Amino acid sequence: MEESNIQPVSAPVTICGDIHGQFYDLLELFRVAGGMPNDSNIESPTAPPTIITSDNIEPPSSITDPKLRKKIRQNVDGPNTGGADENEPSSPPDDKFPDKITLVRGNHESRQITQVYGFYEECFQKYGNASVWKACCQVFDFMTLGAIVDGKVLCVHGGLSPEIRTLDQVRVVARAQEIPHEGAFCDLVWSDPDDVETWAVSPRGAGWLFGDKVAEEFCQVNDLTLIARAHQLVNEGYKYHFQKQNVVTVWSAPNYCYRCGNMASVCEIREDLKPTFKLFSEVPDDMRHVPNVRPGKILSTHTLLEL
Template sequence: MDLDLWITKVKDGQHLSEDDLQLLCEYVKDILIEESNVQPVNSPVTVCGDIHGQFHDLMKLFQTGGHGDFVDRGYNSLEVFTILLLLKARYPANITLLRGNHESRQLTQVYGFYDECQRKYGNANAWRYCTDVFDYLTLSAIIDGTVLCVHGGLSPDVRTVDQIRVIDRNCEIPHEGPFCDLMWSDPEDIETWAVSPRGAGWLFGSRVTSEYNHINKLDLVCRAHQLVQEGLKYMFQDKGLVTVYGFYDECQRKYGNANAWRYCTDVFDYLTLSAIIDGTVLCVHGGLSPDVRTVDQIRVIDRNCEIPHEGPFCDLMWSDPEDIETWAVSPRGAGWLFGSRVTSEYNHINKLDLVCRAHQLVQEGLKYMFQDKGLVTVWSAPNYCYRCGNVASILSFNENMEKEVKFFTETEENNQMRGPRMGVPYFL
């Protein structure tokens, strides 16, 4: 491996070949496996927060000067993660990479990294190589024994730093427990603990933080995970915790606070879970559930809540059809893969002609599944994320339930919303 050549290549906007990326990932995994869950770091050191695929901002960060969430949302997650892997390989003792909540197979399939790898390499192999590395990333770092760096926050199940050291990190981020909390928790102006509106992790307060720092002889907990408009924000009277951040959120940017986000997300809990057209076409976002045999079972689900991590409500949102017969574990980490026999039996039991769903990008805009065409995926976001190049469709039914598909492409206004990409044509 010529790491210096590869670093120059990626900085110049070129991708590593698929074989070279695989080789790099395997090499870095061998380095990371030797690191502790609480990696000791000596000062002087610079701490940075969320990068989220913003490659040129990362380059500026290095000039300004890295905590987690390297991928998703930005346009160049692949370049960001590749350059960080290269720097880790080239200078293993000088850079520490912490896992964030977006270093997850589930989230990267939702927020763009999976699609980006597909687009840039023509297959999902690069995504698999990178997400395998996620499982080796360390969970925290401690600077001179007095500053704990972690992506999200504290956990009611973790009273001491030593308890972090014994967590099994070589896995997908769980939906609950100490590993999950370290990735997902947030500080709040409270005293102790509260349920997090994120649906994972906890809100933790001033007394929790000061007690944790006292027990572990820490001066500071340093974390990322939350947008702070000013880039850095100390919390609590004793300033025992600081949030370091470097990524924009739309509601924060347009309104200057999170109120709009709160108003909109409150509405989410009132949205219906499915619709049925003339009693014969079931419309649902994701797919079917092994816990839901009949449409009547959907009617009694309590929907006025955050989407759970498992169970029928979760499955209706997250499941995907697959070319199998029955059920399989979903690579998304939520919901299930379901097959032809499951779908045909569900349609027969409920006297349905069709299950109509979305949730998965289909380049052609609409795709029927299975021999009996008992399920269709309708995708209505053209050029998804302003970058996938797909067409979109809508499916119409007339008064006789005859179907008509209408395809469309992005509008000129949509096409012009590519601001962040126009300065980096070599990444397209």
């Protein structure tokens, strides 16, 4: 585990939110953000490093399709893949391009959640066994818990924790494990900002709701200007919380699950550390394959909002 629990990243950088396996929309995300790591323009200022605040899979998870995995290899590795078995999981992009892509762990990067919301079953159906799922779960355990841009912009998946006052406390969390049901690690991937004064019990059953006073104090103590996070569907693609706009939600899965009709966004942080946002919609139907929803696993809009 060479990466810190809070991986330092230098601006300029692009921050992304939840993707949830929408592979063709992920390609659109990279196009909007300036290019993928093997693109010829990757050294251009228009293609800065990328921080993905995770929930990269389910539901739906078209990214597990064997044919799409081959396409991923061609996009990430280039066309000469040496005849690698397309059923074997490819290395994550942050492993191949650690100076270009940082993956932050989210609440869906978990054995328990992936067994509930379909990733385990989908891997088993498509590959005939659970080996791909197991390999992915091993990767989850090594993902960083956050990233920090020039010491000023903190990127996490969920939010804050009553057990964490300083960033140094995050840096010593034991992350090579399944996400616990409670505690600092759990809160980082499950908590949400809300209209509460300090802390409140989260309706998700994990993490906390935290208010503007908590966010303001945390930013002051740690000399932060912004907390960028994901975890909540935002119809407009992004949303500032609290009067001081020191917390922002970035959502990067357009038309979530192909039914919510929402926009998506990426957040660009330039050298002046001022955030700007690029909005994008889902790619047209004739440019993507929509995964079939498994019988008996139709998710209501209310359920989708809780994921």
